[in-house]
Structures are given as structure tokens and as C-alpha cells.
Amino acid sequence: MSEQTVAQLLAEVASQVADTGLDRGLREDVARRVLDVLGNSLAAADQPAARAVTAVASAWGGSGHATAIAAGIRLPAPAAALVNGTLAHSLDFDDTHLPSVLHPSSSVVPASLAVAEAHGASGLALLDAAGMGIEVTVRLGMGGYDRDLGNSVFFERGLHATSICGAIGSAVSAAMLMGLDAKGITDAIGIAASMGAGLLEANRTGGTVKRMHCGWAAHSGVVAAELARAGLTGPPTVIEGRFGFLQAYCGERADVDAVTEGLGERWELPNIFFKPYPCNHFTHAGIDAALQLRAAGVRPEEIVEIELGAPSPVLRTIAEPPEAKARPESGYHAAFSGPFTVAAALVGGGGLGVGHEDFTDEAARDEERLALASKVRCVPDARCDEIFPNQFPAVLRVALRDGTRREVRVDVNRGGPGNPLSADELAAKFRTNAERSLDDDAAGRVAAAAYALPDGGSVGDLMSLVG
Template sequence: MTATSTAPPLTVVQQLAQLAHRTRQSGLTADLREDVARRVLDFVGNSIAARDEPSARAVTALVREWGGPAEATAIGTGLRVPAPAAALVNGTLAHSLDFDDTHLPSVLHPSSSVLAAALAVAEAREADGGRLLDAAGVGIEIAVRLGMGGYDRDSGNSEFFERGQHATSICGAVGAAVAAAMLSGCDAELIGHAAGIAASMGAGLLEANRTGGTVKRVHCGWAAHAGVVAAGLARHGLTGPPTVVEGRFGFLHAFCGERANVDAVLTGLGEHWELPGIFFKPYPCNHFTHAGIDAALDLRGRGITADAIAEIELGVPTPVLRTIAEPAAAKARPESGYHAAFSGPYTVAAALLGGDGLGVGHADFTDAAARDETRLRLAARVRCVPDAHCDAIFPQQFPAVLRALLHDGSRHEIRVDANRGGPGNPLTSDELARKFRSNTLTALDDGTAAEVTRAALALAHGGDPKDLMTHTG
């Protein structure tokens, strides 16, 4: 009898690498490429808007010190720097205002890390728009699938988040590495090694959301930097463990313990894409605050003024309270505009009192706005509570209910189950274009803004990434 040998089953990272390799050869479908192109436009606008933030100044100063060859554009700086440095700057910018896209229920902001890495490597490697979008699309998909591996259905929450870990940067480093490796011409084996190397590099703690500090703004930049570096190390012979995702000491078990769900990473891989369902953000603040903003804008639209309100109750999913409601005193009087973006009471007050053409905008999150006593007096009237109906929906959506008691004794209740920007309540193309223009109003004239918009969307139809990046430096 002749013995027959069978190949061992592919590990998780090998299956992810196979998807990346197939896509590098065949390309994404036209609709997925168009989706990623829209995310590129959103990414660039968010990055330009943050060019003067302290986080931007810090990373720009650092990459100036580093020096090196002029490979890629650091957005808003006038600099061309090595690709890993450009990824660091641009990922930091994209996440600095908390205006970046969000995947549910993993609660990841995937584009900031992955697109920062992909754009840097595409520019350095002179890749065309199709290759850029294919690599970025797969990298984003892999990042959110790893995030789904840490989503615990029993608790209805991300185990990464439960442990204080920033899944965005942890999973984003791996997605960024895959995108960078694809654009560097790596085969499936090297793509797998790049992902395995990056799995040792992802990091990020969420304590700054609660009590202050600006380090969270650099998380996506560092993840993008790590991804570019990991792909380079794989090209030069460094290897990652084949069981890096599912192993006993692998990615998911190390970060999420017994609640890790390895199967979620692979379910429907290559057939069902999470990519098109990722939410665009209409407001430049923590996504958990958005439904409360929508409800407050609805209340305002009914002609109810802040002066008429005696008390406000903001009901949200229970896990959300830790981010936007606690510590209560700090959330009622945020220490800066950045911290105001993570406050349920403040954002409700901003929606009732401030706002721009999008509803709530950048002007509502300056340090001066956060110190405005009129807003703070209204924020002090907002009490945040858990809501059972919201718990049942979260985290497929980030719902909220706003209950207002007026001085005349009347009561108003507004529920928002599907916050704006996702499949249940999407932003139109015009709204996305208005968001981009709002982001770039002080940086680009009308003609340049229109050209950047055209160049970003043209990537889906063979456009050159250089045409886009020429106008963003």
C-alpha cells in the first residue's frame, strides 16, 4: 500500500495571507475599490484638519530629527520623508481629532492605520491607484476581522476594550503590515510573515480616554509605522510564528484570553466583506457620543432652546459609560477641547448650543469652546445613565436616548437607534464631500480642495496616488 501525504491545514495567518495574495493578483471588485477610495478622501481630510494639533507637531519634529530619504509625503508638513516616518505622521494626523471611520461591533477605526501605511508605501513604490486600493482594502478587512476575534457576544462588548486595550492600534498594526507587504510585491509566505511580525508590535492603552493625555492620538501612527517596518523586515528575512493568531501564546489569546473567538476572524473570509459596512463619522468626536448628538440636534430642531431645559438624561449602552460619562466631574467640565470630544454631557450641550453645517464641528472642540461657561452650565444638567434598550442594540450600533425635562414641566424623549454614517443611516456622497471641505477649509482653497477630492475618488478608476499626495503636503 502506498502511503499518501496530506498537507497540514493552513493556519489563520496563512489563510489571511492567501486572501491578500489572491487579491493582489486579481484585484478587488469595482464597488469595493470605490468604497476604499471614499475612505482615502475621508482619511486625507481628517489628516489635513489635524495638521496643527500638538500630536502633529510632536511627530513632525521627531521625523525631522530622523531625516532620511524623501520617499513619501507627510501630510500638511511640506516634508517628504522615509515611508515609515510618513506613515507615523499621517496615521497620527488621521486619528488626532477622533474623526476617523469606525467598524462595528469590533469598535475599530481601521483606516487611520492601514491607509497611512498603504499611502506611504504606494508613494515610495510608485504603485498605481488600483494596487493601493486593493492593498488598503485587504488590510482594513484583516484589521477589523482580528477585532471581531476579540468581540465577546455574551457581554456584547470588545474584550480588547474591556481590558483597556486600544484594538484600533493593536489590530491596525497587522492590517497595515499586510497592506505594506502587498504593495511591496510580497508573495503569500512573506505577507504572512509581515503580519506575524507586526502582531508583536501592536499596542495601545485607553486610559487617556478617561483621565487625559494626548498619547492616544499617536496610536494609529505608530501602528502604521510598525506595519511598514514589519513588511520591510519580512522582505529581509525576519519571520513570524505560523500560529501567531490562534496559538496558545498568539495574538488573540494574549490580548483577549479565554474570550478570544478565532473562528470570527475567518468566517466568510473572501466571500463576505466587512469593508462596506464601516461607518463614516459625521462629527469630530468619540463615536459613542454621536447618537446623543443626533438626539440633541433633533430636540433643537423642534424649537427647544437650552434655556428652556431644566434637566437632561442621556441614556446609552452600559459599556459606553466608562468612556463618555466617567469620571462624572471630569466629563461635565472637560480639561480641553480634545477631552470634550469624549464627553457625553459636553457633546449634548454643544449640539444644543453650537454646531456648524454638519451639526457639530471642529469649532465645538477647541480649548476655548470647552471652557465656555454657558456650555458647561448646560453640560452640568446632563445626567448619563445606562439604558436597557440601548444595551440590546450595542455594539451593532451606538444608540442613545435623550430625555429632557423643561422648566414648564413638559417632557421630551428622543431615541436614536442607528447613528449617522453607517449602513442604517449612511452619509451621502455630498455629505462626505462637505465633511472633507469642512476639514480643509483653513488649509486648501476651493480649487485645490476640488482637485484633491477628484484625485482621491479617481483612484478607483486608475488614478495615480501621486496626483493626490501632490496637493496634501
């Protein structure tokens, strides 16, 4: 084979990163994502899905070399990755890359932490491997983005690209931390491509399975790297081949060049959005608009009707079926409801505007929120369609009892490069998350240990604080 395949090129760059390291700015970016994942995971420790996955993973047994977050136990690295990836994604508070529409850190960071801890890797090696794994994940997602369609082909087909691409990104990071060479990383990619899975139907009609998608991706990636280390091999053309990853999932709409263009020179990593609100990212611009109206003095009791305009593709997630979105069956389902999230922001949320307390089962039964949600009509908006999915925009129009109408349009999401969260806001998000499992002093030690990673901080010391 005279030319490198896509998997071989990804592996070559990964091997170079393992040897030379990321630059300081990228390492600091990854450290922030590690802290964000840990905070999201600590906040989710009492979720039923997390408890279920932890119980199953614990029953598997095996030598415990990696920490299961907030569980007080150590597990084999694949099992710890499963548990921690499930925690990381359980509250839908994880970072998002656009326009691939992926949550890359929630699979790659748990896989990287588990393997780094099990193999005694340094904090710098962790950051380098996690950064490369995240980059691979989002680039594979970009390979499934169709500009003519204006959306992810994965999403159009009901596939959860976060978990499907995340399995491969996790395998790359795990293989790097295990010390595999470029050939071994290529094999890990080829093996992991047969393991990724995830369907989005739970977003529409219920079930808690989606919460463990990132855990399964992290688990798959670690297992794939372990199998490659043991001698199992994968097809070198697994990404672009006739029966390979992109063809199987995206068909003729796949963009192979998007995966490799500028690889190792132009990084997508710093462009990944941090979430300010613990709910589906498609709802965030509507929340921002509602918060602006609230700040301008609009009160819920004055509102007669509300129109939420959004990109056409996202309405399947946040607006359908209309009856279910107006009255979500649980707090988790409320986090995927355009009407409910707008109502929560107008009534008065916590956190950075809307917080965890807005997505409890009790909050989902709150009659004030539900009465307001029932007034929300979700519609496609042409300007939003033009912008999506480079942003997840929205426009909110309200009619008031005095006959006046108000409109707020949000084109740029809070938390991304165009409207970033400040260091204080990121710290506030972490504290709000961590306080569900740790006291203030312990949370401060976790933050300090995570931010020390670019200066040679210890992975073991960090994980000992969150077990």
C-alpha cells in the same frame, strides 16, 4: 503543517487580491475612505500632537520617499506613515467598524499611501491593498468581540484594539504593495503581531498619546513588511496559537472563527461607518437626539435637567469621571464627553450639526455649554444595552421649565449602512476638514484625484496635492 493557520489564510487571500484586484464597488468604497482620511489629516495639521510627532519623525532623517501631509516635507515610508496616521486619528473623526469598535482606516490608509508612494504603486494597487488591510484589521477586532459579554474584550481590558489590530492590517497592506508573496505576507503578519500597542486610559484622565496610536500602528505595519522583505520571519500560528495574538489579548473569550469566516467572499469593508461629527463615536447618538430636539424648537434656556441614556460599557468613556466630563479640561477631552457633546448640539454646532469649532479649547471653556453640560446626568439604558455594539444608541430625556418632558431615542447611528451620509454630506465633511489647510480649488483637486483612483488615478499625483 497540513492545515493553513489563520495568518496563512489571511496572507493567501491578500495575495489573491493583489493578483486579481477587488471589485469596482469595493475599490470605490476604499477611495471614499482615502479621501476621508486625507480630510481628517488636513484638519489636524496644527494639532500639538501632530506637530510633536512630525518633529520627531523629521529628526530621524533618511531618504524621503513619501509625503508627510501638510508638512511640506518627504520622509522614509515608515516615518511618513507615523506622521500621517497620527494626523488621521488626532481629531477622532475617523471611520468606525461595529461591533469590533475599531477605526481601521486611520492606520491602514496612511501605511498604504506611504508604501504606495515610496514604491511607485498604482492607484488600483493602493485601493486593493488598503481594502484588504482594513478587512484584516476589523476581522481581528471581531475575533476579540464576545457576544455574551456584549462588548469587545480588548475594550474591557483597556486595550486600544484600533492600534493593536491596525498594526497587522497595515502590515498586510504594506506587504502587498511591496510585492511580497503569501509566505512574505504571513511573515509580515507574524512580525507585526509583536508590535501593536495602545491603552485607553487617556480617554478617561487625559494625555495626548492616544492621538498617535494609529500612527504607531501604521509605522509598525510598514516596518514589519520591510523586515519580512529583508528576511525576518514570524510564527505561522501567531494569531491562534497558545501564545499568539488572540490568546494574549483576549484569552478564552477570543473567537478565532470570526477572523476567517467567509474571508474573501463576505466583506466587512462596506459596513464601516463614516463619522459625521469630530468626536468619540459613543457620543454620536446623543448628538443626533439633541439635534432633533433643537430642530423641534427646544431652546437651551428652557431646559432644567437632561438625562442621557447609553449602553453601560460606553459610560466609562463618555461619562466617567462625572466631574471631568461636565467640565472637560480641553477641547480634545470635550470630544469624549457625553454631557458636553449634548450641550454643544443643543447650543448650536457647526459642520454637519457639531463641528471642529465645538471642540477647541475656547469652546471647552464656554460657559453656556458648560452650564448646560452640568445639567446632564448619564445613565445606563436597557434598550441601548441590547443594541450595543452593533450600533452606539442613545436616548435623551429633557425636563423643561414649563413642566413638560421630551424624549428622543436614536437606535441607528448616522453615517452607517442603516443611515448613511449622502455623497453631498461626505463632500461637505471633506471640504470642512480640508479648508483648515487648503483653499477651495486645492481641496477640489484633492477630491477629484482621490475619486480618480478606481479609474487608474495616480497615488503620486494625489499626495503631491496634500504635502
